Amino acid sequence: MVAEAEVSHTIPFQRVQAFVGLAERRGWDLEALLGAAGIPASLLGEHRARLTGGQVTALLGALSRATGDELLGLGLAPVPPGTLRMLLSAIMFGTNDLSTAVRRLNQFENAVPGVPRLRLSIDGDAAVVDVDITDKVDPLDFAVEALLATLHRTLGWLIGRRIELVEVWLPHEDRRHMRDYDVIFDAPVVFAAPNPALVFPADTVSTKLLRRPDELEQFWRHAPAILLARSHYGTSTSDAVRRILDEVDYGIRLGADEVAARLAMSPQTMRRRLRMENTSLSDIRDALLRDVSIASLVQGEETMAALSRRLGFSEPSAFTRAFSRWTGQPPRAYRVKDTPKLL
Template identity: 35%
Template sequence: MADLTVSRHFVQAALSGAERRGFDTQAMLREAGISPELLRIDMARVSSAQYSRLMQVIWTVMEDEFMGLGPRQGKPGTFATMCALVIGCPNLEAVYERAHQFSMLFDPALAMRLEEEGDEARLVAVIGGETHDPMHFLQESLLVIWYRLGSWLIGQPVELNSAAFAYPTPPHADEYRHIFHCPLSFDAPETELRFDRRFLSAPVIRDLSEMHQFLKTSPADLLSRPDESNTWTGKIRALIGRDFSRALPDFEWIAAELYTSPQTLRRRLKQENTSFQEIKDLLRRDLAIYYLGRPELPINDIAHRVGFTEPSTFHRAFKKWTGVTPGAYREGDRGETV
């Protein structure tokens, strides 16, 4: 069914190393089921399934888990070996310590360093040598993969207090709100994630058989398909569902279903850098993009399916989301000139 979507920026960023080294990036896109023509639309998005497949294609073709962006090659199997080493750890603190020790065996290093500061823990990016990462995708991937791997191992999302980046605010900074669900800062001294140190004592609940299954699609899925089931945003998305052709539940009903008050829920969503209206809008956007990929569906029918009584209103909303009309977006997705 409909997937979360990923911004065109992250598609181009993931391919930037391959492009610099002369690989056929258009062939990589097509192998992942993404039309190269679609990327001519500035605000285009791809499904998380397509993005996950693209990451796997890049790693396989380049034989480099650092995608040509790092100071050295990340040979295939590096991430899987790290996972095999941390699966036996007793808790999250031991996971991050052991993962750091493993990563520091390679020179130059690409790792996250765990530090404790009062009631907070910090995961700080450690990147040695000369990188070729003008879009900062490598260090962002490092943050996301280590953070989501830790959350998966302990079976709950580590609630972030803040995320900081040691570079200026990029044009796509708004996307970070939906990746990290916490306050963001740029031009910081270090690239880091901060969270309550109590998470460090959370036990690892996964076993080796689960890890083998997990590694079939990771770390690609860690980048493209976050497990939001335990975030307030994810819980609300699940309660709203995918059927926008009927009346949606109101905020008070949602709050009651989540055993909280509307005031508390609003505060929780603010902490996750979003709102009830934005959750509904982004669900509509992702659903519309999914339906536009099904050529048998007329655009007016799609408008109804995503909750618009007037096609003209849907056209305006979709253009606000993507910068183009639904028809132009569909043409780009088909690989036709846009």
């Protein structure tokens, strides 16, 4: 939403599985919806499956139009598609800083009753923006996370810079097994919280808005993929390692000594820090190669042989084995052929 999603980063299918379940419960033609978004139906049920940002944008856009609800059931009432963009445009007129923008949003609650109410409070050095979903009987967990990601990216876009989060509060059970909260929020996550909320430095709320309403179309065009993709490269060792690998041929020719040298630390220190972050150099490299592979396969313009060579595999069969290990599916499962495209 801020810019194009990074080509090399993909999104776990589980992040949209709850929305897919919404379509199933309503008896829609799920295979047609997936096909129109360029998503092979064979990925359903595979917990390791991944999607590109473009696929997520197309799928959630289709579901939004099909339901007539931009919040896909998370709001207190259906929110017609296009409403949030108009609401954001209205908020931007005559609003000077972030604090005023958040408070002004609530002034529209009678006009748009489906949009959850935001509460802004200051607690010492921290500002807390929490989302009131108390009237929702059974909110979708992933929808709550998507809503917070949307809020985080939108507030950051309004002030022209990424907002560094102190904590993220989620009202549901621990889902750290998803292993991508650092990618989405780059901040500690508190589960079983009273309300979903973003916590960030208090002085951020006085930051002036830099964006103009005429910039909104470009901002909105890439939603919601950017909202579910990584927020930014953070400051952890694993973030730094992935950045290095991403910049140097996906790291296929870099050994641990070379990566550590670029980080100005010893290989032993790098390995220890990565272990503390529950990852390793090989895990990070595999995730990067997986994401680059999926982006290429979905785009469909590169042959399997060319992709294998580009990623440093001796032959396509070696690449196929590695890809199946990463995703639980062979590469051909990600090839999209003759599927209708959404307008």
